[in-house]
Amino acid sequence: MSNTIENEDIFQSHFLAEKTTDEPLIRVMALHALAYCERLFYLEEVEEIRVADANVYAGRRLHEELDKGSKKYTLELASQELGIRGKVDYVRTDAGELIIYEHKKGRSNKGNQAWPSDHLQTTAYGLLVSEHFNRPVKELRIRYHADNKTIIIPFDLDKAKEEVLNAVKKARGLRSSLGRPQVSVPEKLCRACSLAPVCLPEEERFVEEEKEKPLRLFPAEDEKRVIHLLEQGAAIHKDGYQFVISLPDGNKKSIPGANVASFVLHGNIQISTQAIHFCAANDIGIHWLSYGGHYVGALQKGAGYVQRRHRQYETFHDPLFKILLVAKLCRAKVENQLKYILRATRAKRSNETQGQEALQASINSIRHEIKALARIEKSLSKTGNETITQHDKVIGEMRGHEGRAGREYFKALTCILNLPEDNFLYFNGRNRRPPRDPFNALLSFGYALLYKDCVAAIQAVGLDPCFGFFHTPRSSAYPLALDLMELFRVILWDMPLIASVNRNQWRKQDFEITGQQVWLNKEGRRKAISLYENRKREKWKHPVLKYSLSYSRTIELEVRLLEKEWTGQPGLFARLRVR
Numbered sequence: 001m002s003n004t005i006e007n008e009d010i011f012q013s014h015f016l017a018e019k020t021t022d023e024p025l026i027r028v029m030a031l032h033a034l035a036y037c038e039r040l041f042y043l044e045e046v047e048e049i050r051v052a053d054a055n056v057y058a059g060r061r062l063h064e065e066l067d068k069g070s071k072k073y074t075l076e077l078a079s080q081e082l083g084i085r086g087k088v089d090y091v092r093t094d095a096g097e098l099i100i101y102e103h104k105k106g107r108s109n110k111g112n113q114a115w116p117s118d119h120l121q122t123t124a125y126g127l128l129v130s131e132h133f134n135r136p137v138k139e140l141r142i143r144y145h146a147d148n149k150t151i152i153i154p155f156d157l158d159k160a161k162e163e164v165l166n167a168v169k170k171a172r173g174l175r176s177s178l179g180r181p182q183v184s185v186p187e188k189l190c191r192a193c194s195l196a197p198v199c200l201p202e203e204e205r206f207v208e209e210e211k212e213k214p215l216r217l218f219p220a221e222d223e224k225r226v227i228h229l230l231e232q233g234a235a236i237h238k239d240g241y242q243f244v245i246s247l248p249d250g251n252k253k254s255i256p257g258a259n260v261a262s263f264v265l266h267g268n269i270q271i272s273t274q275a276i277h278f279c280a281a282n283d284i285g286i287h288w289l290s291y292g293g294h295y296v297g298a299l300q301k302g303a304g305y306v307q308r309r310h311r312q313y314e315t316f317h318d319p320l321f322k323i324l325l326v327a328k329l330c331r332a333k334v335e336n337q338l339k340y341i342l343r344a345t346r347a348k349r350s351n352e353t354q355g356q357e358a359l360q361a362s363i364n365s366i367r368h369e370i371k372a373l374a375r376i377e378k379s380l381s382k383t384g385n386e387t388i389t390q391h392d393k394v395i396g397e398m399r400g401h402e403g404r405a406g407r408e409y410f411k412a413l414t415c416i417l418n419l420p421e422d423n424f425l426y427f428n429g430r431n432r433r434p435p436r437d438p439f440n441a442l443l444s445f446g447y448a449l450l451y452k453d454c455v456a457a458i459q460a461v462g463l464d465p466c467f468g469f470f471h472t473p474r475s476s477a478y479p480l481a482l483d484l485m486e487l488f489r490v491i492l493w494d495m496p497l498i499a500s501v502n503r504n505q506w507r508k509q510d511f512e513i514t515g516q517q518v519w520l521n522k523e524g525r526r527k528a529i530s531l532y533e534n535r536k537r538e539k540w541k542h543p544v545l546k547y548s549l550s551y552s553r554t555i556e557l558e559v560r561l562l563e564k565e566w567t568g569q570p571g572l573f574a575r576l577r578v579r
């Protein structure tokens with residue numbers, strides 16, 4: 001007769017705390033990941049990237065269902081000898097021998113086999129249980145709930161030890177390596193992998209094989225919301241899994257924590273310690289902006305991401321690598337500026353309007369700078385590291401071309417706006433810190449919002465925003481966030497802003513003018529935030545990857561593609577262009 005394990009005195013809850021050792025124990029679930037894909041193991045265990053997708057939640061729900069109604073016990077075991085630790089689903093005894101159960105939400109392999117990763121995981125549990133209770137294990141049973149199959153695997157102690165110890169050896173080797181393994185598993189495994197949106201395997205295959213169009217495993221839209229708070233004196237608290245926002249007029253609003261991507265706090269907004277804890281534990285960003293729209297800082301999680309940052313530092317210290325990134329970035333920025341001007345002035349240029357000559361001169365100048373940048377990029381691609389002796393000089397040249405193109409671009413914006421000098425939004429060149437006219441106040445405010453999103457995307461990917469490749473740390477702003485912004489200024493802010501000016505969406509009353517300084521007031525900021533957030537939600541088709549996604553997701557995608565320049569297949573960063 002078989003007994004459930006909890007009927008026996010010896011089967012109490014077992015927690016075996018991991019002792020501090022030179023070689024930390026490996027989670028059995030990590031061995032499961034290793035058998036599935038070495039890169040998955042590395043991303044989860046070494047780089048500490050975990051993504052809970054719908055499949056992961058479904059697995060958790062299955063285990064909660066199975067626990068219902070049964071006497072709860074926990075069998076959490078560890079073995080120094082094997083080098084592993086793990087939590088066993090369920091154990092029964094049969095004539096003194098043990099039977100290990102593992103429940104899986106999915107289907108079995110071909111209806112009659114266990115998947116290799118499930119086999120390794122359950123075998124490791126068998127060894128842990130056998131060692132802990134000093135009893136033989138008869139068999140392993142893996143129950144696949146999707147096709148209602150139970151696969152029974154006879155347990156052979158020697159074979160099991162060999163299989164698990166080999167896996168542990170491989171896992172330790174990977175854990176001590178600084179390099180992320182390449183994508184090497186079949187596509188179908190990636191489609192079911194929770195880390196696909198972070199790993200971007202299809203984009204790597206795309207660069208390697210130049211397929212027509214990669215399958216999009218990267219989410220096209222943000223499911224969560226960015227909450228901006230402008231009400232001075234408002235406060236955020238946590239209540240269970242909800243945030244409660246108390247407004248100065250006494251009104252309160254509740255938002256489920258699961259729906260929030262980040263908070264953007266403009267000016268004097270309070271947030272409780274408990275709410276900050278909750279945000280840190282659940283990857284919810286907090287960004288503080290001054291009342292005037294100046295970016296103050298963000299909540300940053302604690303340690304982690306060591307490997308990613310280490311690789312980033314190494315790369316940005318490699319002069320040739322750095323110069324090539326600068327070349328790509330400058331060209332993308334200036335080409336986007338030109339494309340937008342050409343698009344916005346197509347009608348004007350054919351109608352010979354006032355300012356046509358000046359506009360054409362700016363277009364010609366920008367084209368000239370693009371050619372110069374392309375020449376530098378071409379010569380760099382033929383050059384070896386050892387032959388570039390004056391790296392800073394080359395970067396300085398590119399900065400010069402980019403700067404001159406930028407000045408021409410802003411001159412051209414004056415023609416695009418075509419407002420009379422007495423219009424309150426008349427624009428006659430960029431000024432900032434502080435902005436001295438309403439149009440510059442709008443530009444600065446939108447760029448601050450964009451900067452905030454660039455910082456958030458860099459943090460989400462786990463890179464260090466303090467360490468950029470183009471901008472130097474001369475101000476309190478993060479150089480890498482400033483680098484990334486260059487790709488998005490035109491697309492995410494200049495274009496929707498100029499369209500809104502053409503639609504007469506702004507009023508003089510949206511601004512506060514104090515002496516030489518001009519700021520957006522509360523209503524003006526509300527309008528600008530709405531314009532910016534709506535633009536972020538718009539979907540567009542990536543010109544190279546050919547799949548559609550929101551602009552908001554595109555920012556994070558670009559950071560991931562930037563990281564691929566040194567961790568995987570390079571060649572996709574900074575290729576987005578205005579259509």
Ligand code: SF4
Nearest residue numbers: 037040190193196199
């Ligand atoms: S997406 Fe594919 S390559 Fe990347 S970790 Fe998952 S299974 Fe491995």
